[in-house]
Amino acid sequence: IDAISVITTKRDGGELTDSQIDWVIDRYTHGAGSGASGPDSSGAGSGASGPNRQGAGSGASGPNQHGAGSGASGRVVDEQMSALLMAIFLRGMNRREISRWTQAMIDSGRRMDFSGLRRGGRRLVTVDKHSTGGVGDKITLPLAPLVASFGVAVPQLSGRGLGHTGGTLDKLESIRGWRADISAAEMSEQLERVGAVVCAAGGDLAPADRRLYALRDVTGTVESIPLVASSIMSKKIAEGTGALVLDVKFGSGAFLKAEEQSRELAETMVWLGHAAGVSTTALLTDMNTPLGRTAGNALEVAESVEVLAGGGPADVVELTLALAREMLDAAGLTDADPAQHLADGTAMDTWRAMIAAQGGDPDAPLPRARHTESVQATQSGIVTRLDAMAVGVAAWRLGAGRAVPGEAVQAEAGITLHAKPGDRVTAGDRLFTLHTQTPERLAAARAALATAVGIGDSAPQRRPLVADRV
Ligand code: URA
Numbered sequence: 001i002d003a004i005s006v007i008t009t010k011r012d013g014g015e016l017t018d019s020q021i022d023w024v025i026d027r028y029t030h031g032a033g034s035g036a037s038g039p040d041s042s043g044a045g046s047g048a049s050g051p052n053r054q055g056a057g058s059g060a061s062g063p064n065q066h067g068a069g070s071g072a073s074g075r076v077v078d079e080q081m082s083a084l085l086m087a088i089f090l091r092g093m094n095r096r097e098i099s100r101w102t103q104a105m106i107d108s109g110r111r112m113d114f115s116g117l118r119r120g121g122r123r124l125v126t127v128d129k130h131s132t133g134g135v136g137d138k139i140t141l142p143l144a145p146l147v148a149s150f151g152v153a154v155p156q157l158s159g160r161g162l163g164h165t166g167g168t169l170d171k172l173e174s175i176r177g178w179r180a181d182i183s184a185a186e187m188s189e190q191l192e193r194v195g196a197v198v199c200a201a202g203g204d205l206a207p208a209d210r211r212l213y214a215l216r217d218v219t220g221t222v223e224s225i226p227l228v229a230s231s232i233m234s235k236k237i238a239e240g241t242g243a244l245v246l247d248v249k250f251g252s253g254a255f256l257k258a259e260e261q262s263r264e265l266a267e268t269m270v271w272l273g274h275a276a277g278v279s280t281t282a283l284l285t286d287m288n289t290p291l292g293r294t295a296g297n298a299l300e301v302a303e304s305v306e307v308l309a310g311g312g313p314a315d316v317v318e319l320t321l322a323l324a325r326e327m328l329d330a331a332g333l334t335d336a337d338p339a340q341h342l343a344d345g346t347a348m349d350t351w352r353a354m355i356a357a358q359g360g361d362p363d364a365p366l367p368r369a370r371h372t373e374s375v376q377a378t379q380s381g382i383v384t385r386l387d388a389m390a391v392g393v394a395a396w397r398l399g400a401g402r403a404v405p406g407e408a409v410q411a412e413a414g415i416t417l418h419a420k421p422g423d424r425v426t427a428g429d430r431l432f433t434l435h436t437q438t439p440e441r442l443a444a445a446r447a448a449l450a451t452a453v454g455i456g457d458s459a460p461q462r463r464p465l466v467a468d469r470v
Contacts, residue, residue, distance in 0.1 A: 148195030164392030174411030178360030251288030253388025296414010385454030
């Protein structure tokens with residue numbers, strides 16, 4: 001096996017064999033029999049070390065230096081993996097190939113095991129949820145403590161913002177003292193005592209995905225069903241959860257915009273989960289409009305706390321409850337009533353314990369931006385459209401997201417949404433409040449929002465937030 005024959009097999013529309021897949025993932029992640037000497041050995045997958053950092057293709061790290069394509073002893077370099085990813089993007093993979101690719105990514109690192117978790121002598125069931133990413137998607141924050149408040153263990157390995165989408169870890173880091181990096185032993189202890197953990201995945205969980213994801217991000221190969229499905233499911237299966245509920249987004253703010261593509265993604269991931277023995281279901285949810293009335297880190301924490309206090313925006317509450325019911329069903333608690341635990345403070349108690357267990361002060365005031373500015377409606381009528389992508393990009397421009405990997409985000413930055421589809425506005429009413437620490441960013445955010453809102457004469461057709469279940 002050599003890299004060039006693997007690339008040309010897929011380029012010409014062929015099927016990759018199991019051994020080609022195992023070989024290419026192994027040699028890309030670990031190099032030729034040595035994990036320490038790959039082209040990314042300066043910290044593969046550390047977040048701050050995407051392929052750009054190594055100056056891929058810059059002569060010093062060119063393929064010739066590594067004897068790429070030179071037979072079984074070769075390693076697979078970024079240039080070759082980029083070509084293979086593009087071939088996969090254009091040609092696709094069948095179920096056998098996706099399953100093997102996912103398994104090879106799992107085998108690139110360590111698997112976690114939560115099967116021994118106990119509370120009061122009783123074995124704890126673990127259930128996790130994963131969203132494919134959206135704008136204003138703060139659902140993990142109320143959902144994890146809500147489900148844990150029923151005695152289910154929720155090991156929520158989460159990520160940071162990516163492009164226009166926010167990241168759960170970035171949001172929680174706006175709480176004073178809270179830390180995402182906890183050890184596997186701390187994670188198990190917290191799951192047994194509190195029930196919910198939201199933390200960063202260790203570097204040894206599916207390390208192939210970290211490198212592949214960073215490469216896809218800079219080679220135009222993110223939006224591929226086989227690559228997204230294997231990326232998400234390799235991490236979730238390696239994490240060792242007993243059951244998994246997927247929130248697969250479609251619409252302008254999602255990575256895959258078309259509902260049919262999202263359905264295929266959902267079906268592929270559910271199939272991969274079942275094949276690995278993980279009870280898996282997916283909800284297809286609408287991400288044409290941002291969730292809730294905030295996008296940005298501290299702003300979204302505040303909105304999540306409102307939901308945990310029994311209030312909050314109706315769409316956030318609806319999706320939190322829909323996902324909670326799926327998770328509780330998966331744990332065998334079919335009669336549990338999650339709405340009751342939001343109303344009576346039980347979920348809030350678990351939230352406070354979860355934040356405190358990771359060093360956070362649940363009573364500390366959230367940081368507020370030094371600079372705010374409002375954007376007004378220029379005409380009167382009914383809001384027909386509020387584009388999630390535009391809002392996500394604007395929040396990102398204000399400092400809620402990163403321009404380069406590893407950059408610090410502004411906890412305070414983001415957008416308050418004063419009008420949502422169906423609301424009536426009068427010219428001059430506030431549509432948005434922009435929040436930032438760096439006022440020079442306001443113009444770019446205003447530009448991103450220029451065509452974000454549609455105002456018309458009649459109310460838009462109401463589309464269900466949860467479009468389907470797979
Ligand atoms: N989230 C992931 O973890 N991987 C993808 O490919 C897309 C979203």
